Amino acid sequence: MKLAVIIPAAGSSTRFDGGDKLAADLGGRPLLLRTVEVFTRREEVEQIIVAGPPDGLEAFKDRYGAGLGFHGVTLVEGGRVDRWETVRNALAAVSDDCTHIAVHDAARPLVSDQMLDRIFMAAEKLDAVIPALAMSSTxxxxxxxxxxxxxxxxxxxxxxxxxxxxxxxxxxxxxxxxxDRKRYAMAQTPQVFFKSILLAAYQSVELDGATDDAQVVERSGGIVHVVEGDSTNIKITTKDDLQLAKALLGLVDSRRPKDPLFG
Structure with a gap:
């Protein structure tokens, strides 16, 4: 597997109660860089693409450019309204050498290696794989x-x-x-696809209203498979989420091999 990771980062953080949530401090580094670093550790990853806001791309570069450049990240302009526009723009930058594409929420920095192992192993054999959590409530x-x-x-x-x-x-x-809650699950990211499957889906279906990339593939007639997600893989939307992420950070980091650059 040679994986291109797309991280849509063009959102407006409207529910974060002021400020840019991707710049929020999480363990001494901006949240966005924490998310990027999840994938810099993985040997499967050939390319990381971050799609920033089109109306503030220069400011985005000023804020994150040094950190993203250090990790060899490709920075592209995202969409103006919907998430799928941002992903579509990033797809144009995917390297020809890559065999698979992962799309991951910029605001999910607490991805465990154990969950990535499950997703990547399944994605070697299946066209489309997403992590999800079983529903526990009625x-x-x-x-x-x-x-x-x-x-x-x-x-x-x-x-x-x-x-x-x-x-x-x-x-x-x-x-x-x-x-029947057994028939439902809460989808997470990263969502991983054979490159040809995701590219074909984006070129062939109506994209309006799609809230994740698995839905785009579903609309094209593709089969999406679910593997077990991780309860610590939260999406940071509010400042309360950020406080929870800070509490969970030590638990997630303790599961990872030590990185010689960051300890």
Whole structure:
């Protein structure tokens, strides 16, 4: 396997409550570089491509360029709206020598080598492989079209109990039923594909609405297989996630062979 790793990093961090989450300190280094370093340790990886924001690419280079350059990362311009646009731009930079492509969320810096071993071993034989976690909670199917607000409408029972002035505006959504959680899993990244499979999928299907690359392959008729993910492989979206990542960092690092450059 000769692997090209694409890391989409063109997002706006809108849910991070101010600031660039990829620049957040995680164990003494920016979160983005932590994510990149996950793959610099792997002998399967031939190329790492980071796709940055198109409207702030120069500032992105100023902030991360030295660290990315040290690791030999290829930096390209990402998309403006959707994640798939960013991945599509990065696909054009994949080396001809690579046999496989992995796409990995920039905000998932805590990938364990054990999980990578599982994914890469399966990807040697299967067209498309993603890590995922089994669902442990009971899952309810909702009816979003019938959502209500307890502070609106003519709910006489609530009016009687609470009185109009005392009611709370609490959105509520009806439950349609309970689904079999064994049929569902929470997808993670990195998602790994034979290069020809992913390239063909991006060229042949409608991309609007696709939320991950496995979905693009699914739309093309491809079969995606799941291997066991890792509960520490969290995606950092909020500052609370960052605090959890800091707590988990020591656990994840303790599983890895020591890197002579970083200890």
């Amino acid at each position: 899952l309810k199917e909702l009816d979003p079209e019938s959502s209500t607000d307890a502070g609106e409408g003519e709910d006489l029972v609530v009016d009687t109990i609470l009185g109009g002035a005392g009611r709370m505006d609490v959105p509520a959504t009806p439950v349609l039923g309970t689904v």
